[in-house]
Amino acid sequence: xxxxxxxxxVFMNTVVVSTAILFMLGVQATFAEMAGDGSIYFSWxxxxxxxxxxxxxxxxxxxxxxxxxxxxxxxxxxxxxHCLILLVLVEAEGYxxxxxxxxxxxxxxxxxYFVVYAFTWISNTWLTRKEDxxxxxxxxxxxxEE
Amino acid sequence: MQVKxxxxxxxxxxxxxxxxxxxxxxVQGAIELLSGGTTSLAVSLNGKTCFVDKRAIYxxxxxxxxxxxxxxxxxYETKYRLYELEEMLGGYFARCSKALIVNLRKVxxxxxxLGGRMDAILLNEETIVISRAYxxxxxxxxxx
Numbered sequence: 001x002x003x004x005x006x007x008x009x010v011f012m013n014t015v016v017v018s019t020a021i022l023f024m025l026g027v028q029a030t031f032a033e034m035a036g037d038g039s040i041y042f043s044w045x046x047x048x049x050x051x052x053x054x055x056x057x058x059x060x061x062x063x064x065x066x067x068x069x070x071x072x073x074x075x076x077x078x079x080x081x082h083c084l085i086l087l088v089l090v091e092a093e094g095y096x097x098x099x100x101x102x103x104x105x106x107x108x109x110x111x112x113y114f115v116v117y118a119f120t121w122i123s124n125t126w127l128t129r130k131e132d133x134x135x136x137x138x139x140x141x142x143x144x145e146e
Numbered sequence: 147m148q149v150k151x152x153x154x155x156x157x158x159x160x161x162x163x164x165x166x167x168x169x170x171x172x173v174q175g176a177i178e179l180l181s182g183g184t185t186s187l188a189v190s191l192n193g194k195t196c197f198v199d200k201r202a203i204y205x206x207x208x209x210x211x212x213x214x215x216x217x218x219x220x221x222y223e224t225k226y227r228l229y230e231l232e233e234m235l236g237g238y239f240a241r242c243s244k245a246l247i248v249n250l251r252k253v254x255x256x257x258x259x260l261g262g263r264m265d266a267i268l269l270n271e272e273t274i275v276i277s278r279a280y281x282x283x284x285x286x287x288x289x290x
Contacts, residue, residue: 005279009262065262069275075260128258131281136255138288142238144201144251146218146269 009065010058016123018054020116025050028112049097053090060085087113174237187234189215189222198222203239204268206231206247218270240284242266242276250287 025042032040063078070078087110094100094109147166154160162180166173186197202217208228215222224231228247232239238250254267256276264276276284 002279064260065278069263070260072260132256132258132264134290135281135285135288138285138290139250139253139255142251142288143253144269 006062006065009062010055013058013061013120014051014054016120017057017116018050020119020123021050021053023119024112024116043098045097049093049099053093053097056089056093057086060089083117086117187215187224187226187231189224191220191222196222200235200239200249201251203235203249204252204270204272205242205249205274206239208245216272238287240280240287242274242280242284244277246274248274248276250284 029040060082063082064075090113091106091109094106100106100109164173164176169177186199187203189196189198198215198217204216204218206224206228207214207216213224213226213228213231215224226234228241228245232241232247235247239247240250242248248266248268252269254269254271256264256266258264262278264278264281266274266276268274
């Protein structure tokens with residue numbers, strides 16, 4: 001995998017992860033507002049911290065890109081390692097950027113993290129399948145009859 | 147389709163214009179024929195030189211600086227390099243990895259695999275790997 005391809009992968013994942021974090025924060029703020037809790041506000045550095053988190057959480061995804069095919073077991077192991085590394089990163093960045101100020105806040109971040117992780121995998125799988133479908137439809141129109 | 151022929155005096159004046167609603171297989175064939183595109187490829191099998199119709203080629207692979215041309219049932223060797231063949235064959239022959247050119251007309255379906263790979267299953271049920279880096283070019287050739 002070339003450097004430009006790695007950069008592209010990290011960039012695409014940054015967009016997905018940052019969007020997912022923004023979405024979750026949006027949901028959290030909406031529920032808080034509906035519940036009459038007007039205490040939720042975002043500091044000036046929160047948008048940057050979301051982008052920073054997006055980039056730092058995207059870099060470990062490079063462990064999935066190998067030149068040689070990997071077995072399903074090996075791939076599942078990579079997912080587990082990836083998930084745990086990201087959880088540590090998110091909790092550390094949460095502490096650094098004051099996303100939480102208590103243990104219950106750290107637990108809430110943990111729950112949000114798993115939702116975002118699942119969302120990212122589902123969206124990636126959906127995009128990949130969509131691309132496969134598009135290519136297969138185009139191939140159907142040019143395929144030789146045998 | 148109406149076909150008109152107009153006589154000209156010099157070679158420089160020769161040209162062909164095809165006006166069609168869409169670029170069908172027949173139109174593409176006519177374009178390749180008129181532009182002097184390659185329709186067959188010189189190959190060798192058991193030391194004997196022969197020609198393979200480019201429409202019969204499934205894929206072309208480079209192994210240890212040798213180039214092999216695969217059809218449904220045979221494997222031939224050719225003196226051409228992959229980059230030369232890419233230019234010669236054009237059209238639906240697309241590079242799918244550093245060492246492979248595939249005839250997209252012979253691809254039954256593609257399926258993304260774990261680790262960012264994409265497998266292409268050919269009409270003879272053989273599976274070849276498409277590197278992620280070449281997917282964009284393949285999509286361009288398919289007008290996606």
